[in-house]
Amino acid sequence: MSDIAFDISSRVGKPWKKPPFVKRAWLRWTLILGFIAYLIAAYMTIEVNWSRVYEGLERGKQFILAFTAPDFTSRSGDIYEGMVESIVMTVAASVVGIAISIPIALGAARNVAPLPVYLICRGIIAVSRALQEIIVAILLVAIFGFGPLAGFLTLSFATIGFLSKLLAEDIESMDKVQAEAIKASGARWTQWINYGVQPQVMPRLIGLSIYRIDINFRESAILGLVGAGGIGATLNTAFDRYEYDTAAAILLIIIVIVMALEYVSGIVRARVQ
Amino acid sequence: MPVQERGGQKVWQRRSGRESLWHWVMWLIGVAIFAYCWQQISEATTWFFVYDAPRIANDIWTRATPPRWEYITQLGKPIWDTLNIATLGTIIALILAVPVAFLAARNTTPSALIIRPIALLIIVSTRSINSLIWALLLIAIIGPGVFAGVIAIAIRSIGFCAKLLYEAIEEIDETQVEAITATGASRWQVMAYGIVPQILPAFAGIAVFRWDINIRESTVLGLVGAGGIGLQLSSSLNVLAWPQVSLILLVILAAVVISEWVSAKVRGAII
Numbered sequence: 405m406s407d408i409a410f411d412i413s414s415r416v417g418k419p420w421k422k423p424p425f426v427k428r429a430w431l432r433w434t435l436i437l438g439f440i441a442y443l444i445a446a447y448m449t450i451e452v453n454w455s456r457v458y459e460g461l462e463r464g465k466q467f468i469l470a471f472t473a474p475d476f477t478s479r480s481g482d483i484y485e486g487m488v489e490s491i492v493m494t495v496a497a498s499v500v501g502i503a504i505s506i507p508i509a510l511g512a513a514r515n516v517a518p519l520p521v522y523l524i525c526r527g528i529i530a531v532s533r534a535l536q537e538i539i540v541a542i543l544l545v546a547i548f549g550f551g552p553l554a555g556f557l558t559l560s561f562a563t564i565g566f567l568s569k570l571l572a573e574d575i576e577s578m579d580k581v582q583a584e585a586i587k588a589s590g591a592r593w594t595q596w597i598n599y600g601v602q603p604q605v606m607p608r609l610i611g612l613s614i615y616r617i618d619i620n621f622r623e624s625a626i627l628g629l630v631g632a633g634g635i636g637a638t639l640n641t642a643f644d645r646y647e648y649d650t651a652a653a654i655l656l657i658i659i660v661i662v663m664a665l666e667y668v669s670g671i672v673r674a675r676v677q
Numbered sequence: 678m679p680v681q682e683r684g685g686q687k688v689w690q691r692r693s694g695r696e697s698l699w700h701w702v703m704w705l706i707g708v709a710i711f712a713y714c715w716q717q718i719s720e721a722t723t724w725f726f727v728y729d730a731p732r733i734a735n736d737i738w739t740r741a742t743p744p745r746w747e748y749i750t751q752l753g754k755p756i757w758d759t760l761n762i763a764t765l766g767t768i769i770a771l772i773l774a775v776p777v778a779f780l781a782a783r784n785t786t787p788s789a790l791i792i793r794p795i796a797l798l799i800i801v802s803t804r805s806i807n808s809l810i811w812a813l814l815l816i817a818i819i820g821p822g823v824f825a826g827v828i829a830i831a832i833r834s835i836g837f838c839a840k841l842l843y844e845a846i847e848e849i850d851e852t853q854v855e856a857i858t859a860t861g862a863s864r865w866q867v868m869a870y871g872i873v874p875q876i877l878p879a880f881a882g883i884a885v886f887r888w889d890i891n892i893r894e895s896t897v898l899g900l901v902g903a904g905g906i907g908l909q910l911s912s913s914l915n916v917l918a919w920p921q922v923s924l925i926l927l928v929i930l931a932a933v934v935i936s937e938w939v940s941a942k943v944r945g946a947i948i
Contacts, residue, residue, distance in 0.1 A: 422870070446761045452824045460819035467818060489721070496714040499707075534933055538809065538897045539926065542914065547734045549726035552718045626807045629901065633721065639810065643817045651814070655806060662805035 467648045474656055475649035479638070483654055486635035490624040493555045493634055497624075498617045500556075501563025506609075508564060509571035516575060516601065525568070532565025537623050541632040552633030559620045559627075567616055574608045575601060607676040614669040621665060625658050737919060744924035752909060752928055758823050759905035759932070762898060763891035766830025771884055774835050778842035785846055785872065796839070804836030808894045812903040823904035830891050830898070837890075838883050845879035846872065881947050889940035896929045906932075 426432040476483070511517045511525035537558055544554040578601060586600035628636020635654060642651040679693035692700065726733075779785045781796035812829035819825055849872060857871035899907020906925060913921040 422874075442764070446765055449757065450761060450765075450823050450827070453820060453822065456820040457824070464818045467814065488717070492714040492717045495710060496718055499711045499714075534930055536893060536897055536929075536933075538900065539929070542900075543737075546737060547730050549723050551721050551723065553722040553727065556718050622805060622807060626809045629809060629813070636810075640813065643813050646817065655810070659802050659805050663801055666801070 463646075467652070470648035470652040471656070473649060474653035475647070476653045479642070479647070479650045479653075482638045482641075483635070483650070483657070486628065486638040486654075487657060489552050490621065490628075490634035490636075493552050493559060493624050493627075494617060494621045497556045497559030498563060498613070498620050501560040501616070501620075502567060502613050504560065505564045505567040505571065508568040509575060510597065510601075512568055512572035513575035515578075515580075516597075525572075529565050529569050529572075532561055533569065535561075537562050538626065538630060541627050541630050545631045550631040550633075555624060555627040555632035555634055558632060559623060562623065563616055563620065566619070567612055570612050571605060571609055574605045578604045610676045611669070611673040614665075614672050618662065618665045618669055622658075622662060740917075740919040741923040743920065744927060745918075745920035746924065748921050748924050749928070752906065752925070755899070755904075755906040755909050756928065756932070758826075759892070759895045759907075762823060762826040762830055762895040762903075762905050763888060763936075765827045766895070767834060767884065767888045767891050769827065769831035770834030770838055770887070771880075773831070774838035774842060775880075777835060777839040778846060779868075781839060782843040782846035784849070784851070785868075796843075800836040800839050800843075802836070803832055803834075804840065806833070808833035808898065809901055812898050813901050816902050821902035821904075826895060826898045826903035826905055829903060830895055833894070834887050834891060838887055841883045842876065842880060845876045845883075849875045878947055882944050885940045885943045885947075889936045892936040893933050896932060 424432060426435065508525050508528055511521045512529055514522055517525065540561055541554060541558040544557050548554045548557065582604060583596065583600035586596050591599065624634045624636075625639070626636050628634040628638065629640050631637070635658070639651060639654045642648075642654060679690040679696070680687045681690050682688075690697075777796050777799055780787070780792050781800060783789065783793070786793045786796070808829050811832050812825060815825040815829050819828070853875065854867060854871040857867050862870065895905050895907075897907045897910075899905045899909065900911045902908070902911075906929060910922065910925045910929075913925060
């Protein structure tokens with residue numbers, strides 16, 4: 405704040421004022437005015453059918469009430485099958501995705517890989533991160549047909565982008581001294597990776613993997629909407645038939661599983677770090 | 678240190694015998710689970726379609742290129758809708774997330790026994806359900822359209838924003854709060870002058886970060902009928918208009934890249 409002249413005489417005797425978050429006045433006012441203008445423009449262009457919304461409130465109430473009496477039994481067969489398929493897809497895709505993303509992460513770390521390999525691996529990561537799961541799933545369903553295989557491939561592909569990027573960042577910020585010590589003992593490249601690099605990034609890899617399993621499970625719940633297997637199809641049908649009690653049951657199962665996964669991942673991450 | 682006698686010489690081992698046995702058993706169980714899962718997937722797959730996949734992929738590629746560029750004139754309104762869904766959804770989510778975060782943070786919650794678990798439950802349940810599912814639900818309740826998309830994005834983002842925000846609140850510097858309290862400030866004044874200035878940068882960062890994610894998510898909300906460019910994508914897919922599909926995918930890709938760039942710039946400026 406040395407660039408703003410501190411004129412003490414003008415401040416004496418006046419009450420203190422909170423300094424604004426954005427310091428430059430013109431920028432502050434442009435941001436505020438632009439924001440208000442945008443809000444007005446957005447509000448004008450959104451068509452809301454208020455009578456339809458009002459009618460919907462009754463259905464909304466029914467849905468919330470359905471949570472107090474979820475129906476696990478009448479569609480238990482479908483729910484069970486969908487859930488097993490979701491979990492199977494999650495596990496298989498996480499294993500394959502993690503297995504593929506480790507070499508890609510090594511390739512995408514500038515201190516391990518030479519420049520051409522680095523660029524290729526970074527390219528793979530960028531493509532995988534830019535495409536969303538659901539769009540990839542649509543394309544893969546068109547190519548491989550309906551079923552969990554498309555979902556499995558989608559989740560594996562998405563896992564690669566996520567895990568490789570974060571793991572590569574961790575490898576890049578590792579402690580050089582340890583890796584150098586291993587190299588100085590005359591280790592081969594594979595030994596260097598195994599004893600110099602891998603022990604340093606292992607806690608992060610485990611933490612990220614478990615986090616990704618959690619994400620994959622959540623994503624597997626929607627892949628069914630486009631026919632890529634899992635619980636999503638069952639959920640979609642339940643909504644279409646206005647069977648809110650069944651939908652509530654499925655949502656509760658998803659929430660419980662996600663909570664359990666989060667709990668487990670918290671314990672595991674606390675233990676490995 | 679695990680050392681093994683081999684031919685009269687001591688050889689260093691990475692793990693002791695018990696440890697390596699334990700590792701081996703864990704790997705065995707892991708591989709068995711994976712094999713079972715793979716078998717399940719394989720059973721549910723029509724392998725004929727998979728063998729045919731390269732031909733189909735090639736076919737789709739030839740149909741989809743070149744993209745139908747003139748179709749872009751019809752995409753202006755959907756893109757504006759998508760932007761609105763993401764931005765308004767983020768704003769509503771932030772307004773709702775702030776009180777939830779204050780109720781969930783250990784150092785500001787009025788009651789750690791009753792209110793904090795409720796706030797945490799709100800955070801977990803809104804976070805664990807994808808925005809597409811929220812959209813599906815809201816369409817069943819309030820009908821299809823942009824409004825359902827806005828609300829779906831808002832609900833989904835509450836948990837995310839509140840979680841990051843309450844972690845920021847828990848990490849604040851207590852001495853500043855104490856200093857404000859020592860001046861005789863009321864509870865709300867402590868909040869406004871002791872806590873809020875400390876979490877404001879984190880708040881701005883979270884807002885922009887979530888906005889970026891929401892742009893991404895709102896591009897596909899239309900697939901279930903909640904407005905935005907996804908609506909065009911789904912109708913083009915339904916009539917197998919592949920040149921339009923490829924153009925829409927390019928537009929979505931551009932939107933994602935631009936929003937990520939904007940959010941990275943803004944976060945860089947704040948932090």
